Amino acid sequence: MFVGFRILSRKRTKRIILTDLDGSLLDHDTYSFGPAKSLLVMLEKIGIPVIPVTSKTFSEVVKLKNELNNNHPFITENGSAIYIPKSYFKTTKLSWKIRNNHFLIQNGYNRDYLIDSIQNHANEFLAEFKTFNAMQKIEGIQSIAKLAGLSEEDAWNANNREFSEVVVWLSTDKRKQMFADCLTKNGLLVQQGGRFLNITGLHTKGEAVKKLISIYCDQPGIDKCDSLAIGDSNNDISMLEGADTALVIKPRKRKPIKVSRKTKVHISQEFGPKGWVSGVTEWLQNFS
Missing domain, CATH: 3.30.980.20 (Putative mannosyl-3-phosphoglycerate phosphatase; domain 2)
Incomplete structure (x- = not known):
């Protein structure tokens, strides 16, 4: 357990954070994740993966992941592809393609x-x-x-x-x-x-997130997953609806997006990465 948090995890339950980037983890204008840097380090230490789920490309995400010191799977181009580092999971599938030293699960058109x-x-x-x-x-x-x-x-x-x-x-x-x-x-x-x-093509971030969560849950020693989805734009709604908990990041220049779910949904009081930090911190403290 990390000092200052009541409950972070439970045996055989895998906690996962699936996050949009621009306007959520990254500042909408500066693309900085500075306010979240300390929390990201702590999450890595306690074994909670932070998984980018973004409209960005493989090239963009890999560059950012190097800056974040993040070696977890990621979802690109609005759910079109799931990339998994080759040595990440113990259990894999023969149907997965290999590209750029990652397993690739392609969901969309070229x-x-x-x-x-x-x-x-x-x-x-x-x-x-x-x-x-x-x-x-x-x-x-x-x-x-x-x-x-x-x-x-x-x-x-x-x-x-x-x-x-x-x-x-x-x-x-x-x-x-x-x-x-x-x-x-x-x-x-x-x-x-x-x-x-x-x-x-006709697929969403939400569909890709469900696939990736199921892969985590299929790993040896894991009975269930507890997922937090974080986003600020309409293209994030599908994953916000499908995760166990949803965190809507408040935008600077418009009203927060609306989701249909009524439970386990939170709207940040701060913008961008500051809202990300406060929302994730609350989620960490309220694991049950």
Whole structure:
């Protein structure tokens, strides 16, 4: 037990934190996790994994995980893929692919298929959006860097997508909804992230989270899991609904997202990583 916390864990119960990044663990504007640094170190020491569940790419998450000293599984591109370090679990499955020294569980379409589908099915909207793929080809990687407030290296990582496409919407909210409905009718999912639209197949963060939790629960010596999901945007709702406990991070410039669940759901009083710290601390103290 860690000094200052009443109960952190119970034998044969695996506690897991599944967290969105931008606007939750990371500050929405600076991308800093500074306020959470000490708590992250403590969680690592007591064996509670912090699992990124994000719209970010493999390249982006690996860079961040190195900064966090985090060697746990992670979910990329809004649930499109689950990556697991090869030596992480004792029990694995032959159906898992191997990529970049990780096991890969692919849930979504490849990016090329998504780009073709957007072009084929959304012709009437072509003047109302830009894709990251087109921006890099036509305007160069610096255009993405400037728009997202990133270095060119980070912009390259953000555009190094495997199973999703990012759309920068330029028109009205009404037209955006029509665009989303058009793609949904053709088997794609349009989700609003913190800044941009994210296009994937018809899968969600929530589905990927359920798969990963079940893998943890199937490991030797584990009878059950106790999961905390953390997020601040609409694309986080599915995992917030599916976890044992949900922590909604209060955004700076809008009202908190709404979830349908009525129990074990908390809304932070602070923004970004400060709200993350207070919410996780409360969860640690109220394990039953």
